[in-house]
Amino acid sequence: MNFYTFAKGVVKGVFSPLYRIEVIGKEHFPKDGGVLLCSNHIETLDPPVVGITAPRPVSFMAKAELFDVPxxxxxxxxxxxxxVKRGMSDREALRTGLKALKEGNVLGLFPEGTRNKTGKLGKGLAGAGFFxxxxxxxxVPCAIIGPYKPFRKLKVVYGKPIDMEPYRESKASAEEVTEVIMNHIGDLIRQYS
Incomplete structure (x- = not known):
């Protein structure tokens, strides 16, 4: 058993009963090939919650400062x-993300770039569209529907993969594609709240 599988089991054992996590739409998650998993961001616990509910291992970009914490x-x-270095174009992080996707892995992103404390969906950054x-x-759009309160239900909803071909063919901009992704996340939030 590798560290990821072990950690996932431990975190799941604590979080699932504590937050009564309900996972919806897991069947939409592609079983193989690269997956760009885009979720709203409401709390610092979002990465582990997405990590334990996604059917495949997820790589996340994390702010560079966290890697310096012992x-x-x-x-x-x-x-x-x-x-990823925030507030600037981090070419190394972009290369690492592209490589993960091209190798058939799952890359998890929070397109808003930071937690949205208002509870409303914020504007997405162009990175999601770029990838x-x-x-x-x-x-794959994903919606986390809170609140994170012990013993209150927390929903994690996976939507159907978004067809990107029309946007690739029409040479849509990264910003336009990010907006499409954010609209799909917004639809999931409205549908399951």
């Missing part, structure tokens, strides 16, 4: 996370 840095690295347009990865 112990935590080593743990998140062993959970397939990789650093969607530059690879043939399946793009």
């Amino acid at each position: 112990v935590l840095g080593k743990i998140i690295k062993n959970l397939h996370a990789f650093p 969607a347009l530059r690879t043939k990865a399946h793009v």
